[in-house]
Amino acid sequence: MKRREFLRTAGVTAAATTIAAPAIAQSMPEIKWRMATSWPKSLDTLYGGAEHFCKRIAEMTDNKFQITPFAAGELVPGLQVLDAVQSGTVEAGNTALYYYWGKDPAMAFGTVVPFGLNTRQTLSWQLAGGGLDLINDMLKDYNCHAVMGGNTGAQMGGWFRKEVKSLDDLKGMKIRIAGLGGTILSRVGAVPQQVAASDIYPALEKGTIDAAEWVGPYDDEKLGFVKVAKYYYYPGWWEGNAQGHTLFNLAKWNELPKSYQHIVNSASHDLWTWVMAKYDIVNAPALKRLVNNGAVLRAFPQDVMESCYKVTNELYAELSKNNKHFAKLHQSMIDYRGDSLAWNQVAELGFDSFMMRMRTRS
Amino acid sequence: MKRREFLRTAGVTAAATTIAAPAIAQSMPEIKWRMATSWPKSLDTLYGGAEHFCKRIAEMTDNKFQITPFAAGELVPGLQVLDAVQSGTVEAGNTALYYYWGKDPAMAFGTVVPFGLNTRQTLSWQLAGGGLDLINDMLKDYNCHAVMGGNTGAQMGGWFRKEVKSLDDLKGMKIRIAGLGGTILSRVGAVPQQVAASDIYPALEKGTIDAAEWVGPYDDEKLGFVKVAKYYYYPGWWEGNAQGHTLFNLAKWNELPKSYQHIVNSASHDLWTWVMAKYDIVNAPALKRLVNNGAVLRAFPQDVMESCYKVTNELYAELSKNNKHFAKLHQSMIDYRGDSLAWNQVAELGFDSFMMRMRTRS
Numbered sequence: 067m068k069r070r071e072f073l074r075t076a077g078v079t080a081a082a083t084t085i086a087a088p089a090i091a092q093s094m095p096e097i098k099w100r101m102a103t104s105w106p107k108s109l110d111t112l113y114g115g116a117e118h119f120c121k122r123i124a125e126m127t128d129n130k131f132q133i134t135p136f137a138a139g140e141l142v143p144g145l146q147v148l149d150a151v152q153s154g155t156v157e158a159g160n161t162a163l164y165y166y167w168g169k170d171p172a173m174a175f176g177t178v179v180p181f182g183l184n185t186r187q188t189l190s191w192q193l194a195g196g197g198l199d200l201i202n203d204m205l206k207d208y209n210c211h212a213v214m215g216g217n218t219g220a221q222m223g224g225w226f227r228k229e230v231k232s233l234d235d236l237k238g239m240k241i242r243i244a245g246l247g248g249t250i251l252s253r254v255g256a257v258p259q260q261v262a263a264s265d266i267y268p269a270l271e272k273g274t275i276d277a278a279e280w281v282g283p284y285d286d287e288k289l290g291f292v293k294v295a296k297y298y299y300y301p302g303w304w305e306g307n308a309q310g311h312t313l314f315n316l317a318k319w320n321e322l323p324k325s326y327q328h329i330v331n332s333a334s335h336d337l338w339t340w341v342m343a344k345y346d347i348v349n350a351p352a353l354k355r356l357v358n359n360g361a362v363l364r365a366f367p368q369d370v371m372e373s374c375y376k377v378t379n380e381l382y383a384e385l386s387k388n389n390k391h392f393a394k395l396h397q398s399m400i401d402y403r404g405d406s407l408a409w410n411q412v413a414e415l416g417f418d419s420f421m422m423r424m425r426t427r428s
Numbered sequence: 429m430k431r432r433e434f435l436r437t438a439g440v441t442a443a444a445t446t447i448a449a450p451a452i453a454q455s456m457p458e459i460k461w462r463m464a465t466s467w468p469k470s471l472d473t474l475y476g477g478a479e480h481f482c483k484r485i486a487e488m489t490d491n492k493f494q495i496t497p498f499a500a501g502e503l504v505p506g507l508q509v510l511d512a513v514q515s516g517t518v519e520a521g522n523t524a525l526y527y528y529w530g531k532d533p534a535m536a537f538g539t540v541v542p543f544g545l546n547t548r549q550t551l552s553w554q555l556a557g558g559g560l561d562l563i564n565d566m567l568k569d570y571n572c573h574a575v576m577g578g579n580t581g582a583q584m585g586g587w588f589r590k591e592v593k594s595l596d597d598l599k600g601m602k603i604r605i606a607g608l609g610g611t612i613l614s615r616v617g618a619v620p621q622q623v624a625a626s627d628i629y630p631a632l633e634k635g636t637i638d639a640a641e642w643v644g645p646y647d648d649e650k651l652g653f654v655k656v657a658k659y660y661y662y663p664g665w666w667e668g669n670a671q672g673h674t675l676f677n678l679a680k681w682n683e684l685p686k687s688y689q690h691i692v693n694s695a696s697h698d699l700w701t702w703v704m705a706k707y708d709i710v711n712a713p714a715l716k717r718l719v720n721n722g723a724v725l726r727a728f729p730q731d732v733m734e735s736c737y738k739v740t741n742e743l744y745a746e747l748s749k750n751n752k753h754f755a756k757l758h759q760s761m762i763d764y765r766g767d768s769l770a771w772n773q774v775a776e777l778g779f780d781s782f783m784m785r786m787r788t789r790s
């Protein structure tokens with residue numbers, strides 16, 4: 067079946083099954099929706115989070131409200147989830163908003179911006195600091211309503227064939243990285259590359275690219291990068307965390323009974339804790355295995371970090387000039403972050419750094 | 429009314445209103461339950477989390493399942509919530525399990541143990557690492573089933589009238605601190621004191637006690653400690669986080685329709701993110717205000733930290749010898765923690781520490 071035909075057919079099916087019950091006032095109507103996701107099934111924490119979300123909603127409604135998740139490419143390509151929800155091809159989508167930064171760079175604030183927030187700051191800023199409201203203001207233009215998705219935690223900086231000892235070493239380096247991170251790296255002389263997940267390994271092996279970033283130890287391990295690019299850099303300063311969202315077609319969302327909207331909201335927090343708990347459980351032993359298998363951990367040199375930080379802030383100032391959503395979201399994040407960093411440096415860092423020190427003592 | 433009479437009356441009322449609908453198979457019966465909490469309303473993040481949880485459950489069930497929260501002392505004293513749920517005086521309770529360490533020191537693993545886990549580690553260990561299952565195994569003996577409650581994040585070490593420059597300064601110092609933290613401080617020469625919240629301020633003012641720990645900047649600020657004990661120590665190594673739980677009387681829990689159990693589970697994660705997001709929003713500016721009002725931030729000296737760490741591990745070895753639950757929970761936590769600390773030290777600490785450094789640059 068050609069893709070266009072498939073989409074048309076799928077669209078019709080979705081419309082026909084949306085409300086199986088008669089359209090009378092009914093507190094728990096039977097609803098069957100489809101959710102496109104941006105995740106291949108191999109990203110089993112992110113895709114698993116989407117499955118968990120749908121399962122919970124079904125369980126809470128005695129299977130009356132069923133949302134079926136689909137992996138990237140099953141209904142629409144992984145990077146076209148927003149478009150599919152916007153057009154109503156699917157009622158829901160689980161994705162990362164920064165994939166759509168080409169439509170509007172402000173989309174990146176939904177997921178993460180380089181040198182932005184860490185995981186807890188993102189949760190706090192989006193839920194209690196007005197961040198998610200600003201994101202939803204922007205998403206109205208895309209006919210979408212967003213609730214929280216999963217978070218990966220701080221990501222790694224990726225796999226490099228050669229050591230990066232200073233900013234000079236980055237010049238001319240071909241690095242597989244997308245989004246704002248790629249823009250920033252290009253401004254300090256690197257050459258960002260777009261490479262699909264399945265093509266990264268052969269590209270690194272042949273030397274077509276010099277480095278590639280993916281997610282973190284658990285997801286990276288499955289792609290085998292350690293065999294072809296042993297220097298494993300941190301931190302992924304362009305992804306101090308990465309926050310997913312579940313999008314709903316706005317008209318469809320507004321048709322839901324209030325109780326179902328509340329069920330979706332609580333399920334979104336259930337998804338958040340499920341994904342975070344799982345990533346933290348699986349990343350730790352994966353890092354150990356990677357190091358045992360030859361990964362050489364390296365921190366980005368200070369001059370790389372500071373130069374990229376400077377270029378990042380210049381870029382944000384430029385984007386804020388002509389983009390109202392970007393300016394608002396950036397200012398809101400900055401206003402939140404200052405005091406937050408100071409507070410995190412006291413009790414949280416004080417506790418964590420002592421425990422880390424003691425670990426290596428025994 | 430005498431307390432005993434009140435409890436008896438309250439119990440009868442609860443029983444009579446538990447299942448308002450006839451006892452026939454019904455997917456959404458009308459249920460009205462009561463939830464005792466350990467929080468005064470002044471702890472508005474913790475008590476607010478309990479309210480949020482109950483509100484969400486009502487919203488998800490079109491008000492068919494209503495749980496009414498009560499502040500500490502309204503139904504039962506704040507430290508007797510477990511007992512009230514165990515006996516069925518109330519169907520549910522929102523509390524911190526370490527309040528019941530006198531019944532079994534292993535209870536502390538539910539909330540936090542000194543030099544234990546941080547917030548994300550706790551979420552991950554309890555949800556995905558088997559911790560909550562072990563806690564529920566233990567709670568069966570108390571006729572209870574637990575789901576996650578809120579988390580405060582890493583707490584502060586408290587307010588001291590004088591500086592603590594070394595371990596010697598702690599000797600003989602009267603410190604308001606409960607639980608395992610108090611036991612450990614007594615082993616290094618301090619004198620732990622039990623003082624009710626409302627009595628802490630006058631005791632510090634008169635010098636009846638030398639120091640007091642409470643929660644963190646936002647909650648501490650309300651009690652005005654900065655005026656009578658200006659040295660504000662960190663980290664609260666006995667509370668690298670503090671995880672609450674909602675307890676259900678096991679028989680009552682088992683009577684719930686499966687869909688209501690799932691709704692409670694998702695609401696518990698909604699509560700977790702709500703409380704964490706709020707604490708992170710309110711603590712940061714509160715710390716700034718406290719410093720502006722004269723609080724002098726001090727890190728506990730390294731010899732205090734290391735001596736207490738050593739004593740703590742000795743205590744855990746002793747308790748593990750004769751207490752099966754303690755031994756199991758301790759081993760499970762230790763098994764989880766090693767790799768976790770190593771992983772957190774890479775991407776998370778790498779990102780956070782750079783951002784903290786940059787904050788003070790501009």
